[in-house]
Amino acid sequence: MLRLLLIASGLFALAMPTHAQPTGAEDSVQTDRTPGALEVSVERSFIRMSTGTATVAPITGYGVATRIGYRPAALSRRALFEIYGLHAPSDASSFSRAPQVSTMGLAGSVLLRKPDRSINPYLTVGAGVYHVDAQEGQPCRPEDGCLDESGVSFRDATLASALMDAGLYVSLLRQLAVRAGAQLYIPVRAPNRVRDSGNTRPAVSLGVTIRP
Numbered sequence: 001m002l003r004l005l006l007i008a009s010g011l012f013a014l015a016m017p018t019h020a021q022p023t024g025a026e027d028s029v030q031t032d033r034t035p036g037a038l039e040v041s042v043e044r045s046f047i048r049m050s051t052g053t054a055t056v057a058p059i060t061g062y063g064v065a066t067r068i069g070y071r072p073a074a075l076s077r078r079a080l081f082e083i084y085g086l087h088a089p090s091d092a093s094s095f096s097r098a099p100q101v102s103t104m105g106l107a108g109s110v111l112l113r114k115p116d117r118s119i120n121p122y123l124t125v126g127a128g129v130y131h132v133d134a135q136e137g138q139p140c141r142p143e144d145g146c147l148d149e150s151g152v153s154f155r156d157a158t159l160a161s162a163l164m165d166a167g168l169y170v171s172l173l174r175q176l177a178v179r180a181g182a183q184l185y186i187p188v189r190a191p192n193r194v195r196d197s198g199n200t201r202p203a204v205s206l207g208v209t210i211r212p
Contacts, residue, residue: 032116032174033115033116033117033118033120033171033173033174033177034077034115034116034174035071035077035115035171035174035177035211036071036077036174036175036211036212037070037071037072037073037077038069038070038071038211038212039067039068039069039070039071039080039082039209039210039211040066040067040068040069040209040210040211040212041065041066041067041069041179041207041208041209041210042064042065042066042207042208043064043065043066043067043179043181043205043206043207043208044062044063044064044065044205044206044207045062045063045064045065045086045088045183045203045204045205046060046061046062046203046204046205047060047061047062047063047088047101047185047201047202047203048060048201048202048203049061049098049099049101049154049196049201050196050199059091059098060098061088061089061090061091061098061101062088063086063087063088063089063101063203064086064087064088065084065085065086065205065207066084066085066086067082067083067084067085067107068082068083069081069082069083070082071115076115077111077115078110078111078114078115079108079109079110079111080108080109080110080111080122080124081106081107081108082106082107082108082109083104083105083106083107084103084104084105084106084107084126084128084163085102085103085104086101086102086103086104086185086203087100087101087102088100088101088102090133090135099132099133099134099135099154099197100132100133100135101130101131101132101133101201102130102131102133103128103129103130103131103161103163103185104128104129105126105127105128105129105161105163106126106127106128107124107125107126107127107128107163107165108124108125108126109122109123109124109125109165110122110123111169117171118170118171119168119169119170119171120168120169120171121166121167121168122165122166122167122168122169122181123165123166124163124164124165124166124167124181125162125163125164125165126162126163126165127160127161127162127163128160128161128163129158129159129160129161130157130158130159130160130161130185130187131157131158131159132154132155132156132157132158132159132194132197133156134154134155134156134157134197153195153196154194154195154196154197155193155194155195155197156194156197157187157190157194157197157198159187159188159189159190159194159197159198160187160188160189161185161186161187161188162185162186162188163183163184163185163186164183164184164186165181165182165183165184166181166182167179167180167181167182167205168180168181169209174211175210175211175212176208176209176210176211177208177209177211178206178207178208178209179205179206179207179208179209180204180205180206180207181204181205182202182203182204182205183202183203183204183205184200184201184202184203185200185201185202185203186200186201187199187200
């Protein structure tokens with residue numbers, strides 16, 4: 001899906017008007033990277049599900065994150081208010097047993113440099129709902145490498161969560177940027193019964209941002 005989005009983004013950029021402008025105006029357009037009001041991001045995420053134990057390797061997973069945001073002109077386009085969502089399917093490998101994870105919520109971020117800069121770091125905080133599907137219905141055989149009660153253990157859980165995110169935009173055009181970041185998905189007040197499903201999940205992500 002990410003490859004198709006990249007192709008679509010390229011076609012979108014090629015379809016932009018290219019009528020002649022005075023040299024000064026053309027230079028201004030080329031250097032102006034100020035984002036518009038709307039912003040849509042699609043990212044590939046690498047998630048640490050569990051740090052593991054002395055006898056069990058860390059468990060990781062891959063997911064897709066989407067973000068839809070709005071930048072108010074009254075705040076000079078530096079602030080972004082967005083809806084975020086992430087889905088990481090379960091890992092079918094018997095040696096991993098990574099659970100299925102989904103989260104969504106609301107977040108606010110701010111650009112740390114002037115909004116017209118080509119490379120611009122950002123900071124984000126947010127809150128939402130975090131769900132873990134432990135896939136407990138699958139048989140667990142130690143001879144296949146399945147994790148049992150003595151190692152890492154996940155339980156089905158739906159929890160309130162917080163999000164912390166730091167990263168940067170690399171603007172290719174005013175309408176198109178690369179977005180990279182590091183996130184912490186933090187379940188709030190997770191009860192002991194959900195075991196490792198209540199742990200904080202660090203993640204890194206890389207994707208594209210379209211600003212129509």
